[in-house]
Amino acid sequence: MGLIVQKFGGSSVRDRDHLFRVAHIIANTHNAGNTVVAVVSAQGDTTDDLLEKAAEITQNPPARELDVLLSTGEQASIALLTMALNELGCDAVSLTGWQAGFCTDQAYTKARIQHLDGKRISEELAQGKVVVVAGFQGLNPQEDITTLGRGGSDTSAVAIAAALHADRCQIFTDVEGIYTADPRKVPYARKLKAVAFDEMLELASMGSQVLNNRSVELAKKYNVKLEVLSSMNPVEGTLVKEHAEPMEGTCFTGITKDTGIVMISVLQLPHTAEQTSVLEKLAQNGIHVDMLLQYENPDHSRQLHFSIAVADQSKAMLLLQKQCARFGGAVQADDTCAKVSLVGIGLQTNGSVTAKLLAALENHGIPVSMVTTSEIKISVIVPEADAELAVRVIHDALVNEKK
Amino acid sequence: MGLIVQKFGGSSVRDRDHLFRVAHIIANTHNAGNTVVAVVSAQGDTTDDLLEKAAEITQNPPARELDVLLSTGEQASIALLTMALNELGCDAVSLTGWQAGFCTDQAYTKARIQHLDGKRISEELAQGKVVVVAGFQGLNPQEDITTLGRGGSDTSAVAIAAALHADRCQIFTDVEGIYTADPRKVPYARKLKAVAFDEMLELASMGSQVLNNRSVELAKKYNVKLEVLSSMNPVEGTLVKEHAEPMEGTCFTGITKDTGIVMISVLQLPHTAEQTSVLEKLAQNGIHVDMLLQYENPDHSRQLHFSIAVADQSKAMLLLQKQCARFGGAVQADDTCAKVSLVGIGLQTNGSVTAKLLAALENHGIPVSMVTTSEIKISVIVPEADAELAVRVIHDALVNEKK
Numbered sequence: 053m054g055l056i057v058q059k060f061g062g063s064s065v066r067d068r069d070h071l072f073r074v075a076h077i078i079a080n081t082h083n084a085g086n087t088v089v090a091v092v093s094a095q096g097d098t099t100d101d102l103l104e105k106a107a108e109i110t111q112n113p114p115a116r117e118l119d120v121l122l123s124t125g126e127q128a129s130i131a132l133l134t135m136a137l138n139e140l141g142c143d144a145v146s147l148t149g150w151q152a153g154f155c156t157d158q159a160y161t162k163a164r165i166q167h168l169d170g171k172r173i174s175e176e177l178a179q180g181k182v183v184v185v186a187g188f189q190g191l192n193p194q195e196d197i198t199t200l201g202r203g204g205s206d207t208s209a210v211a212i213a214a215a216l217h218a219d220r221c222q223i224f225t226d227v228e229g230i231y232t233a234d235p236r237k238v239p240y241a242r243k244l245k246a247v248a249f250d251e252m253l254e255l256a257s258m259g260s261q262v263l264n265n266r267s268v269e270l271a272k273k274y275n276v277k278l279e280v281l282s283s284m285n286p287v288e289g290t291l292v293k294e295h296a297e298p299m300e301g302t303c304f305t306g307i308t309k310d311t312g313i314v315m316i317s318v319l320q321l322p323h324t325a326e327q328t329s330v331l332e333k334l335a336q337n338g339i340h341v342d343m344l345l346q347y348e349n350p351d352h353s354r355q356l357h358f359s360i361a362v363a364d365q366s367k368a369m370l371l372l373q374k375q376c377a378r379f380g381g382a383v384q385a386d387d388t389c390a391k392v393s394l395v396g397i398g399l400q401t402n403g404s405v406t407a408k409l410l411a412a413l414e415n416h417g418i419p420v421s422m423v424t425t426s427e428i429k430i431s432v433i434v435p436e437a438d439a440e441l442a443v444r445v446i447h448d449a450l451v452n453e454k455k
Numbered sequence: 456m457g458l459i460v461q462k463f464g465g466s467s468v469r470d471r472d473h474l475f476r477v478a479h480i481i482a483n484t485h486n487a488g489n490t491v492v493a494v495v496s497a498q499g500d501t502t503d504d505l506l507e508k509a510a511e512i513t514q515n516p517p518a519r520e521l522d523v524l525l526s527t528g529e530q531a532s533i534a535l536l537t538m539a540l541n542e543l544g545c546d547a548v549s550l551t552g553w554q555a556g557f558c559t560d561q562a563y564t565k566a567r568i569q570h571l572d573g574k575r576i577s578e579e580l581a582q583g584k585v586v587v588v589a590g591f592q593g594l595n596p597q598e599d600i601t602t603l604g605r606g607g608s609d610t611s612a613v614a615i616a617a618a619l620h621a622d623r624c625q626i627f628t629d630v631e632g633i634y635t636a637d638p639r640k641v642p643y644a645r646k647l648k649a650v651a652f653d654e655m656l657e658l659a660s661m662g663s664q665v666l667n668n669r670s671v672e673l674a675k676k677y678n679v680k681l682e683v684l685s686s687m688n689p690v691e692g693t694l695v696k697e698h699a700e701p702m703e704g705t706c707f708t709g710i711t712k713d714t715g716i717v718m719i720s721v722l723q724l725p726h727t728a729e730q731t732s733v734l735e736k737l738a739q740n741g742i743h744v745d746m747l748l749q750y751e752n753p754d755h756s757r758q759l760h761f762s763i764a765v766a767d768q769s770k771a772m773l774l775l776q777k778q779c780a781r782f783g784g785a786v787q788a789d790d791t792c793a794k795v796s797l798v799g800i801g802l803q804t805n806g807s808v809t810a811k812l813l814a815a816l817e818n819h820g821i822p823v824s825m826v827t828t829s830e831i832k833i834s835v836i837v838p839e840a841d842a843e844l845a846v847r848v849i850h851d852a853l854v855n856e857k858k
Contacts, residue, residue, distance in 0.1 A: 068511045102531070108471045109535055110542040117541075120549050121534035124527035128505070131524035132512055138520075139513040146523050151598060172598075195554060195575075 053085040054219030055177075059092070059187065059209035064224055064283040065129055066096030075136035077224070077286055082142055082182050089173060089216070091187045091209040092133055094125025115160035119189075119199045122161075123149065126186035126205075134184045144182040147172060149197070152183075154190030154208065156198045163190060163198035165207065168215040185212065203264025210267045214274035221276050224283035225262055229290035230255065233307040237440055238447045244305060246291040251305040252278075254395045254429050268292065304396035304451045305428075309439045313342065313359045315386040315421070318372060321354040322379050330356065333371050339364045343391065343424045343431060357422065359433065362387060389421065390439035393431040394446055405450065406430055412449035418442050456488040457622030458580075462495075462590065462612035467627055467686040468532055469499030478539035480627070480689055485545055485585050492576060492619070494590045494612040495536055497528025518563035522592075522602045525564075526552065529589035529608070537587045547585040550575060552600070555586075557593030557611065559601045566593060566601035568610065571618040588615065606667025613670045617677035624679050627686035628665055632693035633658065636710040636850045640843055643850060647708060649694040654708040655681075657798045657832050671695065707799035707854045708831075712842045716745065716762045718789040718824070721775060724757040725782050733759065736774050742767045746794065746827045746834060760825065762836065765790060792824065793842035796834040797849055808853065809833055815852035821845050 058081065060074050074090075082088045094102075102121050106113045113121075130146035137144035153169030176183045187205025192198050200207055206223060213221035230252070233241040247255070249272035253265060262280055271278050271292065281289025318330060334341055344358040360368055365385060372383040394409060406425055413420055413432065418441060422433040434442050461484065463477050477493075485491045497505075505524050509516045516524075533549035540547035556572030579586045590608025595601050603610055609626055616624035633655070636644040650658070652675035656668060665683055674681045674695065684692025721733060737744055747761040763771055768788060775786040797812060809828055816823055816835065821844060825836040837845050 071512065105531075105535060106538060109474065109538045113538045114541050117534045117537045117549055120537075120551070121531055124530045124534075127527045127530070128508075128524055131520045131527075132508060134520045134523075135509060135512045135516045138517050146520055148523070148600075197551075 055087045055089075055216055056081055057089045057091060057209050057213040057216070057218045057221040059205060059221070059223045060090065060133075060283055061205065061225060062093040062096055062098065062129075063226055065092055065133060070283075071133055071136045072140075074224075074283060075133060075140055075142070077283065078137060078144075078182055079140045079142040087177050088182045089177070089212055089218070090133065090182060090184045091205055091212065092126060092129045092184065093187050093205040094122075095129050095132075098125040098128070116196060119160045119163075119197050122199050123186070123189045123197050126188050130184045130186045137182055137184070142182055143180060144184055145176050146184045146186075147176070148186045149189030149208070150191040150195075152185045152212070154211070156190035156192050156200070158192050158194075158198075160192075160196075160198055162201035163192065165190060165200070165211050168211050170212070170215040173212065173216065200266075203266060206264040206267035207270060210270045210274075210276050210278070213276045214270065218276070220279055221271065222279045222281060222289075223263060223267075224281060224286070226282065226284065227262060227280075228282040228285060228287060229280050230262060230292070231306060232304065232451050233443055233447045238307070238444050240447060240451075242451075244290045245288075246293060247305050248295055249292060251395050251428055252292045254393070255306055255308055263292070304394060306396075307392065307394050307443050307446050307451065309390055309392045309443050311390040311436050311439060312362045313389065313391050313433075314362055314365045315357060315359050315389050315433060316368060316372065317384045317386070318356040318376065318381055319384070320349070320381045321356055322381075330372065330375055333375060334360075334368060337367065337371060339368050339371075343422055343433065345422055359389075359391060359422075388436050389433050390436040390442075391431050391433055392439055392442045392446065393429055394450065395429050408449060409446055412445050413442060416441060416445050418445065458490045458492075458619055459484055460492045460494065460612050460616040460619070460621045460624045462608060462624070462626045463493065463536075463686055464608065464628060465496040465499055465501065465532075466629055468495055468536060473686075474536055474539045475543075477627075477686060478536060478543050478545070480686065481540060481547075481585055482543045482545040490580050491585045492580070492615055492621070493536065493585060493587045494608055494615065495529060495532045495587065496590050496608040497525075498532050498535075501528040501531070519599060522563045522566075522600050525602050526589070526592040526600050529591050533587045533589045540585055540587070545585055546583060547587055548579050549587045549589075550579070551589045552592030552611070553594040553598075555588045555615070557614070559593035559595050559603070561595050561597075561601075563595075563599075563601055565604035566595065568593060568603070568614050571614050573615070573618040576615065576619065603669075606669060609667040609670035610673060613673045613677075613679050613681070616679045617673065621679070623682055624674065625682045625684060625692075626666060626670075627684060627689070629685065629687065630665060630683075631685040631688060631690060632683050633665060633695070634709060635707065635854050636846055641710070641847050641850050643854075645854075647693045648691075649696060650708050651698055652695060654798050654831055655695045657796070658709055658711055666695070707797060709799075710795065710797050710846050710849050710854070712793055712795045712846050714793040714839050714842060715765045716792065716794050716836075717765055717768045718760060718762050718792050718836060719771060719775065720787045720789070721759040721779065721784055722787070723752070723784045724759055725784075733775065733778055736778060737763075737771060740770060740774060742771050742774075746825055746836065748825055762792075762794065762825075791839050792836050793839040793845075794834050794836055795842055795845045795849065796832055797853065798832050811852060812849055815848050816845060819844060819848050821848065 065071050078090050134144045134146040155167040156163035187208040190198050229243045231241045235241040252268045278292035279289050342359045346356045376383050418438045420432045424431050468474050481493050537547045537549040558570040559566035590611040593601050632646045634644045638644040655671045681695035682692050745762045749759045779786050821841045823835045827834050
């Protein structure tokens with residue numbers, strides 16, 4: 053028995069049947085003696101449909117009005133889910149983002165939560181009700197509606213769990229937990245019982261869609277015990293917490309691939325000052341440089357290789373071509389590559405892991421163009437066509453080997 | 456130049472093209488040097504679609520949650536219309552009911568406005584913006600969303616016009632104004648230049664769908680100058696105001712028919728006390744008795760005949776049968792009749808009008824089962840099958856005769 057925050061994504065509440073499935077999960081949790089706050093997203097494709105409606109009107113919708121429009125999606129969800137709960141005999145009440153006390157900054161369409169005034173939620177809970185809160189939305193100091201951007205509902209749920217000191221924050225998704233690799237692609241992928249916040253941050257930032265990074269950061273900051281589990285089959289999921297006990301026999305958490313990257317090469321950089329200015333220019337323009345490698349040419353000029361997100365490619369190329377024109381360098385982009393990463397505890401202290409990983413890839417004829425290692429991650433750049441094979445090869449060589 | 460409130464119904468904003476048509480009307484009004492507040496309803500069939508979604512979940516949705524759901528309709532409309540206005544280069548901002556300061560009572564799904572705090576609207580107007588307000592919705596003292604019920608957006612518009620002392624409140628509909636009769640049915644029906652509040656109240660309460668009665672009552676109370684006009688063809692419409700100048704050559708405002716009535720007959724009432732108790736019982740149960748007639752039988756018992764709304768028929772019959780069982784009376788219902796009414800100024804002071812009206816009906820073989828007259832209205836009960844003919848006959852005999 054305790055206070056539990058349960059978050060359900062858009063596909064979990066997409067129609068009448070799914071709404072009732074979710075309502076049963078909530079009602080069962082409540083009937084077992086727990087206090088429950090449910091956080092929901094907009095139903096199914098609602099957000100995309102609303103964006104399409106806006107696009108019919110204008111290619112440049114004012115961000116403030118886009119948030120007024122998009123926030124109707126979750127508002128409809130909370131009303132319908134609350135009706136379903138009442139239909140099951142479970143006393144419930146819906147709260148929009150502003151009713152629930154979400155105070156955000158000014159940044160429409162990607163607002164950040166500044167403060168959560170949990171008074172109204174607590175009052176309703178004190179009356180024995182299940183409280184159904186609209187995720188993804190808040191109110192800025194001008195009392196205008198804001199939305200939190202991609203994955204915002206996860207963040208809403210964690211913020212409520214933090215503010216109310218909830219015993220657990222359950223994130224219901226369409227997978228049963230966090231796996232050592234994508235279970236649809238890697239036959240021996242295993243579900244993890246627990247994973248540490250830092251490992252989850254690495255997994256999320258590398259394209260694992262299960263949890264949004266902002267929500268994990270917030271959970272880490274306020275030490276909210278997260279659980280990822282399935283709304284279709286609510287068996288025990290994966291816990292995300294401060295210190296995850298290493299899984300028996302292995303220190304690996306998982307393997308992910310990210311195909312949304314481009315490798316940029318700047319050849320013939322005349323001296324260090326230029327190299328710094330290249331990176332500074334990218335940073336000033338909000339372009340995040342991920343893996344980075346530099347080495348000297350025989351003529352003492354330098355080469356610089358790094359990966360950026362595909363979305364930043366054309367912007368970055370424009371900036372770099374302008375810079376290279378000044379010092380006679382050349383810039384190239386390669387978008388046929390992918391990043392494959394192994395995440396786990398103690399990777400660097402176990403020096404043989406990197407060696408084993410590279411040997412396994414070589415044995416299968418997969419060329420590696422770059423390697424970086426950190427405390428909890430080893431990443432390699434491989435051809436995009438080999439990326440899935442690379443995930444399986446690494447999984448077989450390192451994760452399964454330890455079973 | 457002045458402050459103008461413009462209200463657009465759901466069909467006027469039902470899709471992209473209609474939204475832009477409305478945006479052009481608003482932008483033109485604004486560009487002509489006026490200050491403009493626009494009030495909009497939910498797009499097209501949105502409200503019905505939302506009600507259907509709720510009906511999929513439960514036959515008895517909690518009224519509070521129904522209002523949370525329904526209010527998303529207007530919220531989407533204001534965002535889209537504001538985008539369209541900005542696209543036309545017209546600086547605009549949207550406000551939901553609660554942002555606009557609509558404070559209502561507790562009655563979910565049929566709330567009444569208690570107070571309108573126009574501060575936010577005024578602040579936005581002072582910045583030169585067009586303010587687009589969601590009609591039909593407000594906030595109760597618990598800070599919960601309420602909706603105003605049928606015709607609520609008209610009421611929202613009039614409330615804003617009253618609070619801001621607007622120079623005019625324009626209600627855009629799919630007709631070009633108020634006509635002497637339904638122009639689709641009566642060939643010589645004429646558009647009125649002006650009509651008095653009291654006449655409009657009679658017209659509205661008798662099934663004229665153009666303006667909601669609550670909005671007319673509110674306009675009368677605060678002396679808001681209303682104008683009814685078409686969003687498809689925005690020529691001069693009909694003014695609704697305190698004193699309408701009589702139209703040249705006639706004192707008649709219009710003719711309406713109401714087929715949604717049932718005539719109830721209670722025969723053999725033993726004495727006056729029972730008659731009072733019959734009417735009291737109906738009133739206690741919220742059943743409004745409209746036209747009423749009573750007369751004595753040869754044995755000094757009484758007969759009571761009156762009309763009620765079709766929607767109240769089964770409830771009324773149950774109550775009356777129970778009462779009649781006590782004193783041995785009999786009750787009958789006739790739902791094959793309709794009420795046709797002539798509205799105008801000075802009808803009672805011109806005694807010949809009632810006579811002419813009845814003569815015209817008799818000449819066309821239309822039987823009249825009941826007649827009532829008031830200062831500004833003459834109503835007759837005729838067979839439902841004859842109702843349309845009756846409207847034309849009365850129009851020809853009295854309204855056109857005066858041309």
